[in-house]
Amino acid sequence: xxxxxxxxxxxxGPVLLGVSVVVxxxxxxxxxxxxxxxLGPQATKEDLERLxxxxxxxxxxxxxxxxxxxxxxxxxxxxxxxxxxPVLGEVLGRFQATxxxxxxxxxxxxxxxxALGVASATRPNxxxxxxxxxxxxxxxxxxxxxxxxxxxxIFALWxxxxxxxxxxxxxxxxxxRDLLAHLALPxxxxxxxxxxxxxxxxxxxxxxxxGQDYIRTARAKGVVERLVVLRHGLRNALIxxxxxxxxxxxxxxxxxxxxxxxxxxxxxxxxxxxxxxARDFPLVQGCVLVVALCFVLVNLAVDALYAxxxxxxxxx
Amino acid sequence: xxxxxxxxAASFMLLVLxxxxxxxxxxxxxxxxxxxxxxxxxxxxxxxxFNSTRVIRRITEALVAFxxxxxxxxxxxxxxxxxxxDGLSYTFKLRRGVRFHDGTPxxxxxxxxxxxxxxxxxxxxxxxxxxxxASFNFxxxxxxxxxxxxxxxxxxxxxxxxxxxxxAGAAANIVxxxxxxxxxxxxxxHPVGTGPFRFVSWDxxxxxxxxxxxxxxxxxVKVERxxxxxxxxxxxxxxxxxxxxxxxxxxxxPDFIAQLENHPKxxxxxxxxxxxxxxxxxxxxxxFDDKRVRQAMNYAVNKEAIVRDVLKGTGLVSAGPVLPGTWxxxxxxxxxxxxxxxxxxxxxxxxxxxxxATTLWVPESGxxxxxxxxxxxxxxSNLKAVGINVALQTMEWGAFLAKLRxxxxxxxxxxxxxxNEDPDLVVYPLLHSSQWTPxxxxxxxxxxxxxxxxxxxxxxxxxxxxRAELYRQAQRILVDDPPWIxxxxxxxxxxxSKRVQGFTLHPSFDLRVETIxxx
Numbered sequence: 139x140x141x142x143x144x145x146x147x148x149x150x151g152p153v154l155l156g157v158s159v160v161v162x163x164x165x166x167x168x169x170x171x172x173x174x175x176x177l178g179p180q181a182t183k184e185d186l187e188r189l190x191x192x193x194x195x196x197x198x199x200x201x202x203x204x205x206x207x208x209x210x211x212x213x214x215x216x217x218x219x220x221x222x223x224p225v226l227g228e229v230l231g232r233f234q235a236t237x238x239x240x241x242x243x244x245x246x247x248x249x250x251x252x253a254l255g256v257a258s259a260t261r262p263n264x265x266x267x268x269x270x271x272x273x274x275x276x277x278x279x280x281x282x283x284x285x286x287x288x289x290x291x292i293f294a295l296w297x298x299x300x301x302x303x304x305x306x307x308x309x310x311x312x313x314x315r316d317l318l319a320h321l322a323l324p325x326x327x328x329x330x331x332x333x334x335x336x337x338x339x340x341x342x343x344x345x346x347x348x349g350q351d352y353i354r355t356a357r358a359k360g361v362v363e364r365l366v367v368l369r370h371g372l373r374n375a376l377i378x379x380x381x382x383x384x385x386x387x388x389x390x391x392x393x394x395x396x397x398x399x400x401x402x403x404x405x406x407x408x409x410x411x412x413x414x415x416a417r418d419f420p421l422v423q424g425c426v427l428v429v430a431l432c433f434v435l436v437n438l439a440v441d442a443l444y445a446x447x448x449x450x451x452x453x454x
Numbered sequence: 455x456x457x458x459x460x461x462x463a464a465s466f467m468l469l470v471l472x473x474x475x476x477x478x479x480x481x482x483x484x485x486x487x488x489x490x491x492x493x494x495x496x497x498x499x500x501x502x503x504f505n506s507t508r509v510i511r512r513i514t515e516a517l518v519a520f521x522x523x524x525x526x527x528x529x530x531x532x533x534x535x536x537x538x539x540d541g542l543s544y545t546f547k548l549r550r551g552v553r554f555h556d557g558t559p560x561x562x563x564x565x566x567x568x569x570x571x572x573x574x575x576x577x578x579x580x581x582x583x584x585x586x587x588a589s590f591n592f593x594x595x596x597x598x599x600x601x602x603x604x605x606x607x608x609x610x611x612x613x614x615x616x617x618x619x620x621x622a623g624a625a626a627n628i629v630x631x632x633x634x635x636x637x638x639x640x641x642x643x644h645p646v647g648t649g650p651f652r653f654v655s656w657d658x659x660x661x662x663x664x665x666x667x668x669x670x671x672x673x674x675v676k677v678e679r680x681x682x683x684x685x686x687x688x689x690x691x692x693x694x695x696x697x698x699x700x701x702x703x704x705x706x707x708p709d710f711i712a713q714l715e716n717h718p719k720x721x722x723x724x725x726x727x728x729x730x731x732x733x734x735x736x737x738x739x740x741x742f743d744d745k746r747v748r749q750a751m752n753y754a755v756n757k758e759a760i761v762r763d764v765l766k767g768t769g770l771v772s773a774g775p776v777l778p779g780t781w782x783x784x785x786x787x788x789x790x791x792x793x794x795x796x797x798x799x800x801x802x803x804x805x806x807x808x809x810x811a812t813t814l815w816v817p818e819s820g821x822x823x824x825x826x827x828x829x830x831x832x833x834x835s836n837l838k839a840v841g842i843n844v845a846l847q848t849m850e851w852g853a854f855l856a857k858l859r860x861x862x863x864x865x866x867x868x869x870x871x872x873x874n875e876d877p878d879l880v881v882y883p884l885l886h887s888s889q890w891t892p893x894x895x896x897x898x899x900x901x902x903x904x905x906x907x908x909x910x911x912x913x914x915x916x917x918x919x920x921r922a923e924l925y926r927q928a929q930r931i932l933v934d935d936p937p938w939i940x941x942x943x944x945x946x947x948x949x950x951s952k953r954v955q956g957f958t959l960h961p962s963f964d965l966r967v968e969t970i971x972x973x
Contacts, residue, residue: 168852168853169852169853169856169857170850170851170852170853170854170855170856171852171856173586174852174855174856175851175852175855176502176586177502177586177587178502178821178855179821179855179858179868179869179870179895180587180590180870180871180883180895181586181590181895182589182590182893182894182895183892183893183894184589185586185587185589185590188589189584189586192584193584217639219584220494220495220501221494221495221642221643222495222497222500222583222639222640222642222643223640223643228658231658232658232659235659283687287687287689290689290690290693291689291693294693294697295693295696295697298697301694301697301699302690302693302694302697302699303683303685303687303690303691303693303694304660304683304685305660306660307699308486308661308681308683308699309481309484309486309681399686399687400687400690401687401690402659402683402684402685402686402687402690403659404657404658404659404660405659408492408659408686409658409659411686412491412492415851415852416494417852
């Protein structure tokens with residue numbers, strides 16, 4: 139187990155290196171550069187060329203990449219072209235907000251999804267099961283930005299129950315209550331698709347598990363139904379569910395980019411969008427690198443969970 | 455069993471929803487402004503976007519200023535100025551007794567410092583920043599001399615009639631030398647100036663807080679504190695305004711205006727804008743090199759319908775590049791009427807009775823672009839009606855700008871800002887043949903020898919009446935030999951809560967919250 143984890147940890151480096159190459163190429167090969175965007179339509183050719191030279195964009199791409207990488211291995215992600223601030227501090231400063239949002243959404247989708255799935259599986263074809271099937275189709279098909287705006291109009295504009303945007307109210311506030319109020323809409327929006335995926339998967343694996351012989355045996359022994367479902371059923375159905383939840387964690391980190399933009403949530407997502415639109419290369423590279431690291435670590439944690447859930451898996 | 459699990463899920467949701475209450479009451483004297491995007495940094499010399507300059511101009515100021523309702527030039531931090539006879543020097547008398555927010559006295563040395571850090575590559579603070587428009591704005595400055603404590607002289611390499619207008623721009627704002635020396639490369643996040651508000655704090659992605667400058671030289675500021683919140687999504691900005699979490703929002707999409715106008719707590723404001731929105735045509739490509747084709751296209755497009763139906767009245771049909779009502783505008787100019795019959799006739803005369811096919815590049819969004827794709831779609835169908843088959847290609851703003859430098863464009867949608875202060879800042883770069891892309895912004899590759907001549911003359915004469923006459927002649931030429939399809943001039947739309955008094959939208963797109971008093 140330990141050697142397995144160490145081996146996996148050693149792989150993190152090459153994975154991040156690959157990610158950084160891809161992101162670097164995509165950014166630099168897409169049309170438009172920081173100088174073009176900064177100077178806008180009014181730019182003269184001389185201004186553009188001067189700014190490109192100052193920004194170090196005139197050198198060959200491998201040279202630019204090597205220089206950037208050289209700084210990164212020393213823990214220096216560079217300085218944002220526009221904000222004039224070190225990228226690392228900027229990204230880490232925003233990362234907490236993203237973690238709060240994706241963490242809450244993951245919790246909502248895991249707890250909500252498993253609860254719904256188990257409930258549907260224990261009474262297949264009941265009203266709840268059918269409603270959950272319809273809701274799943276809806277949840278998966280809705281684009282995040284659309285759902286976000288609809289929820290915002292209903293709960294913020296019409297009902298006035300929740301604030302429409304931001305993480306804290308602009309003045310005062312700042313306590314947990316304030317945070318939760320601001321968190322509700324973006325977290326539900328972000329979790330909507332995942333909750334249905336987790337629910338559908340839980341339902342089908344639970345149905346399969348509950349049809350197994352040992353469940354019949356447990357029932358025949360007279361074990362109370364609650365324990366049959368949760369201890370004998372759910373525990374054995376958990377492996378595929380954990381896999382999907384792990385994948386969902388990555389999906390949520392990606393989905394946070396859109397959700398954060400819609401709700402003006404001050405996380406890495408809004409920062410990344412700002413960076414992409416401005417072609418702020420160091421900033422976008424820094425954001426992606428941190429998010430990728432997070433994704434890799436979540437996957438690692440999921441693998442470790444398998445062994446804990448099912449002692450037969452020894453991760454050879 | 456089933457019920458219990460549903461209950462767990464439901465109570466979990468309630469736990470989240472239950473911690474909710476009405477928004478905290480707004481403290482008296484605090485104004486909350488919704489910005490379309492977060493400012494990138496707060497050094498006027500190092501930014502190029504309105505979201506940044508709208509905040510920066512509250513903190514720092516320039517020698518020359520605009521009054522609260524127009525773009526006529528008035529004294530700002532300079533009390534007065536004189537222009538040398540040949541236009542080769544400008545001498546500014548500085549306002550006395552003014553201090554920066556950090557206590558540093560405002561004087562000739564501070565002015566000299568603010569410009570030299572941008573234009574002299576060997577200045578100790580030049581390398582600590584990037585000054586994107588320094589050569590465009592200040593390239594004609596030879597030197598800046600501090601004549602005495604309160605007098606500064608700018609010596610020019612060559613005359614430039616629009617120099618005073620440039621001196622009113624944000625890049626010409628005077629910064630505290632003490633602050634720049636103290637913060638170095640980090641100054642853009644710690645701006646210090648002489649303006650009505652001083653910088654307090656910046657929570658990234660959340661808010662910028664400004665506090666009133668109690669010693670403001672122009673007189674007392676009535677708002678105690680300004681909070682600027684970046685809210686990119688239009689619907690979120692609108693909702694925050696309607697629910698009382700914002701006092702002021704600008705750049706509202708046209709579709710929201712009717713809803714806001716009927717709202718009891720909101721006042722909708724309109725103001726003259728600074729853009730000209732045009733459909734560029736590559737004048738060097740066939741069949742567009744024939745001016746009859748370009749005239750026909752101007753007749754074919756129903757500008758009134760675009761302004762009425764797409765922009766919901768937030769535009770003024772355009773007759774040329776110069777903003778109507780400004781000093782250089784030709785008052786007799788009439789927009790091309792919508793006349794598809796005439797368009798067909800002109801096309802037939804030019805030998806295109808059967809029409810032709812072409813491509814139109816459109817950015818999805820961009821500074822001053824209003825509703826580019828919807829507008830271009832109307833234009834496409836108008837042109838189709840006279841036989842011109844247009845294929846629309848939409849692009850992301852950065853990619854669009856890059857592509858326009860290839861000279862491969864046939865038609866493109868673009869807008870140009872800062873048009874109301876001086877026609878030289880619009881007509882010359884957009885239409886003089888020395889400014890062809892990629893060297894300059896003349897992306898229509900327009901060339902008219904008489905126009906070139908008039909624009910050059912107007913640059914060298916300093917008498918405004920004479921310059922105005924030259925620009926009027928130039929605009930008449932542009933109607934007969936149109937470089938583009940003229941579409942519209944944006945009308946700014948903003949909305950304020952009823953507690954906001956005394957605010958108007960400024961024609962330069964500045965956001966003068968210091969004029970506000972809160973009820």
